[in-house]
Amino acid sequence: MAHSTLPISATILVKNAQDTLRECLDSLREFDEIILLDNGSSDETLTIAREFNATYGNLVIHTSGFIGFGALKNLAVSYARNDWIFSIDSDEVLESATLARLKELFGVPKGADSKDRDSKTSESSALDSQTPQTPQTPPPNTLFALPRKNLYKGEWIKACGWYPDFVTRIFHKGYTRFNDHLVHESIILPQDSKLMRLECGLRHYAYDNITHLLQKLQAYSSLWAEQNTHKSASPLKAITRSIWSFVRSYAFKKGFLYGYKGFIISVCNALGVFFKYMKLYEIKLPKKPHSCSLIITTYNQKERLALVLDSVRDLAVLPTEVLIADDGSREDTRELIESYARDFPCPLRHIWHEDRGFRLSAIRNAAIREAKGEYLIIIDGDMILHPFFVADHLAFAAPRVFVQGSRVIVDSPTSESMLQERQEGEKSEKSAYKRVFALGGLKAKRCGLLSRLVYATSRVDSKVFAKRELIKGIRGCNMSFFKSDCEAINGFNEGFVGWGREDSEFVARFLFAGGALRRLKFGALAYHIYHPENTRDLLESNHQIYLETIRTKATFCQKGLR
Structure with missing residues (x-):
């Protein structure tokens, strides 16, 4: 490494950055090394990078698929040969005043030029080659x-939360690293770290137009939602926070001054805030099943089964x-089922074993x-099933949840x-079952608000067995769950x-x-449908099991499905 260059490795992530990369690289020509990590560019990005390297010889190209911005930046750092790292985005340009200040901080001689890094014609260069000097560097x-x-459309925006915008970008790779966030990654700041804010910095071509802004908004909000599944989200939170974001940006942070x-x-x-929380809300919604099997148990009750199948037909x-x-x-039960199966609105199958x-x-x-x-x-x-019986069960279906319906x-x-x-009226009358819908009090009525309230407040897990032996109200006559569970x-x-x-059990x-x-x-x-209760002769032995x-x-029974 010649003493005329900054003893720093600049790292850049790129993907289709042809519009800004040339100016970005040109601002880094006096760095000892540039690590360019390409994420699948399909434009002229890599051509521009190779042309730059042909002139200055300090750029190394690597490639990687997308693994998250934090992980990609750490990967780029791993390729660097210098201890000090300067992380810059492909749409950023290092200002000349910042370059001069970094030369001072890292002990690069004044007036040095990267274009003369290999020259050995001058007497001072010969002296340097005989007496190597280590550039002064800050503590790690x-x-x-x-x-x-x-910049938005070339104009420096000093409002909307865009100014002042300090970004930590220079660090010693032996001391710290980037976190592994998918998006909005940052350098980890240990407790004994010392942060130095420079008075000059970067020019950032943030957005070219509305389309560019919206494209980034959609991409980053999706990554944010994927990354923050531990957080809570709701439509109300998305609405209130997005409204506050607009008021804060436009009024309190003076966005109105920029027309x-x-x-x-x-x-x-x-919109970015709104979509972040709504996408997170959708991710956190319980998985809904794509298919559903209704299993009806029976034993020598074909008259009752006929009423049940009539109600199923009308769901x-x-x-x-x-x-x-x-x-x-x-x-006679088999014959009944076969008669229904001929014109039933969905597949109807008979699963039978010997009595x-x-x-x-x-x-x-x-x-x-x-x-x-x-x-x-x-x-x-x-x-007998209410017309919305299956719809309601599916609406409340969730992995690892046993739904206990009522009767x-x-x-x-x-x-x-x-x-x-x-x-x-077996051949003509198929609606005898409907009279049950007029029976009963409040418990027999369908109410979405009350059902959601009961569902939300009725959660029971295994801790219940520390207080009681038996959970009351477990009935197999109306229950649902995922088959995988x-x-x-x-x-x-x-x-x-x-x-x-x-x-x-x-x-x-x-x-x-x-x-x-x-x-x-x-x-x-x-x-x-009313009928005399089953005999309970074996209840005690079953209770012992x-x-x-x-x-x-x-969590497993020895004699079961398998």
Whole structure:
């Protein structure tokens, strides 16, 4: 390295920077080294870089895909041979006064010119070659911040938060580095660092026009949202913060002094804030399923099943498919299902196994294995569905969330009347089930506001078992979850035979695996056709299986889907 050059490596990230790169590089010609890291340019950027190097010989070109601005800048620094780094953007130009000041700070002799770096004709050059001198450099913990003149359409804008704009750009690579932010990266400032602000700095060709401004706004707001998923976001926050951004830029930071340019910059500042938070809000929205399987369990209740299938046929939003999980019904149930399947509005399949007693877990698992939907809704074969039943379940679907729906009990006289009417008009009357929609009080009514409130405030996780043994209100007659979450805990426990606790045990494993239970009321309404309760002869033995799951905090059952 000749003493006439700055003992600093300048690093530049470039992508399609042909409009500003030539002037940027020309301002760096007296640096000992320039590291240019290209991010896939398709214009004349690399041609300009090679022409510059042919003249000055101090530029090295490297390439990389986009890995985030912070990571790219650290990568460029890793290629530098000097300890001191000057990071500059391709749309920035180092002012001549700043260059002169850096020469003073780094001990470069006055009057030295990079064009004479290899000359050995003068007596002083010969003397230098015989007596090497180390240029004076600042302590490694010194960092330098430079003021930027931000230009819009060539005009220096001293408002809208664009001035003063100090950027820390010069540092010792053995002392610190850039953080790894995708966008709005910065140099890490250790506690013992000393920041020196120079009085002269950079000229920054920030934006050429509105199109240029909007293009950067969209790109940077997307990267910001991807980077800040730990933050909260909402439409209200996006609106209020964007309004405040405009008021602050245009009024308090005097954007109005620059006419239409100040107005455009202030509006785009506000839009940038709005899109940042709205994009973050969309990223943080729960994943919604693309497909849904409705599983209906049944056992020798074809009359009730017919009413249920009538209600499914009339749903406002249909599931991707309907699977009848049949725990060993007689031939008449199969015939009923086949008659419906001929003209049903979505695929209707019959999943059956032999009648060997109450084996609800086993037939559910059989249906789940056959299900093609990403999301599963499971009901009993005596639950009449509100027209928005599936739509409501999908609206509240979220990964690792078990949604517990509620039921509305239909009294015995109404149930018998519906069944009688459906049987008498089996070929012509398909709307007998609709009378249930007029039953019940507030609990039987659909209300979006109340359902969202209950859902938001009803979260239960595995910590609940430190206080209680059993979660009340777990009912398998109306529940939903992602199929992948069900598979992760191996489905329903087929160790349960007879009625009782199979649903509670499934939910316990779901929670121990890191999931959550949320309740859905005033939405996804299902009306339970009255019938005598199942025998509870095996409840005690089933309860012991459940207690063992609680005791061991099991997340997997040995006899399940797999």
